[in-house]
Amino acid sequence: MSAIFDVRNLRKMFGGLAVTNDVSLSMAPGDRVALIGPNGAGKTTFVNLVTGNILPNSGTVTLGGEDVTRLGPTQRVRRGLVRSFQVTRLFSEMTPEEHVSLAILQREGRSGKMFASHRAMPGVMDEAHALLAKLGIAQLAGHRVSEIAYGQQRLLELALALALKPKVLLLDEPAAGVPQSDTARIEQAIADLPADLAVLMIEHDMDLVFRFAKRVIVLAAGEIIFDGSPDAVTKDARVRQAYLGSYADARSVA
Numbered sequence: 687m688s689a690i691f692d693v694r695n696l697r698k699m700f701g702g703l704a705v706t707n708d709v710s711l712s713m714a715p716g717d718r719v720a721l722i723g724p725n726g727a728g729k730t731t732f733v734n735l736v737t738g739n740i741l742p743n744s745g746t747v748t749l750g751g752e753d754v755t756r757l758g759p760t761q762r763v764r765r766g767l768v769r770s771f772q773v774t775r776l777f778s779e780m781t782p783e784e785h786v787s788l789a790i791l792q793r794e795g796r797s798g799k800m801f802a803s804h805r806a807m808p809g810v811m812d813e814a815h816a817l818l819a820k821l822g823i824a825q826l827a828g829h830r831v832s833e834i835a836y837g838q839q840r841l842l843e844l845a846l847a848l849a850l851k852p853k854v855l856l857l858d859e860p861a862a863g864v865p866q867s868d869t870a871r872i873e874q875a876i877a878d879l880p881a882d883l884a885v886l887m888i889e890h891d892m893d894l895v896f897r898f899a900k901r902v903i904v905l906a907a908g909e910i911i912f913d914g915s916p917d918a919v920t921k922d923a924r925v926r927q928a929y930l931g932s933y934a935d936a937r938s939v940a
């Protein structure tokens with residue numbers, strides 16, 4: 687299948703250091719890819735380059751065949767490249783229903799002023815409620831974010847990302863900080879993402895990575911040192927040395 691998302695020879699220098707060093711990767715609709723690597727490998731920098739929060743020194747980012755390398759984050763979101771919202775960006779006094787309605791209005795390029803009357807827009811409200819129901823948090827639609835549990839806030843992040851109708855979804859440690867009792871719901875929500883959506887997940891939790899990913903990319907010191915199947919990654923000598931050693935050993939005796 688042809689690529690929905692393509693990164694070619696991306697390079698970012700901070701001072702004299704290449705934090706992203708000639709990184710290339712391609713994703714097709716429906717791909718489930720995990721991006722892993724040790725602390726400081728350059729994962730966050732890579733995601734920021736992809737979303738347009740920072741610009742590269744060289745290389746290209748292409749979305750659905752269009753070169754978006756010089757576009758800002760909002761323009762990329764409009765074209766379907768969406769990063770899951772961070773809980774820290776939720777408004778504690780607003781409700782899930784209001785957050786999702788606002789995201790729908792944003793997607794449709796409708797004025798923020800219209801938000802004041804979003805309750806009078808049945809289409810928007812119905813869609814918001816359907817999304818919250820899909821993520822199992824419909825019962826919290828009218829509660830303030832400050833009143834709902836952290837794991838449910840993370841489900842709300844996913845609802846917000848989906849409200850933007852992404853073609854490519856970047857998930858940045860979606861279960862980080864979530865109590866064990868709630869991680870299963872988040873994993874289920876991720877497993878239920880639309881089949882044609884391309885998903886790139888950055889994750890440190892290897893159990894989650896191996897349950898989610900059909901393909902694993904390993905970044906170390908700004909470079910891709912592995913791009914292949916979850917089975918092969920645990921056996922790769924460079925990856926074991928750079929990152930996975932103890933986990934791979936534990937898996938092989940498990």
Ligand SMILES: Nc1ncnc2c1ncn2[C@@H]1O[C@H](COP(=O)(O)OP(=O)(O)OP(=O)(O)O)[C@@H](O)[C@H]1O
Nearest residue numbers: 700701705723724725726727728729730731732905
């Ligand atoms: N704005 C910046 N200016 C200078 N150096 C930076 C900047 N942002 C990141 N770096 C450096 O780039 C390298 C990669 O950082 P980055 O945060 O992308 O790694 P990471 O893989 O996301 O790490 P972690 O898993 O710890 O979040 C680090 O050495 C970091 O110190």
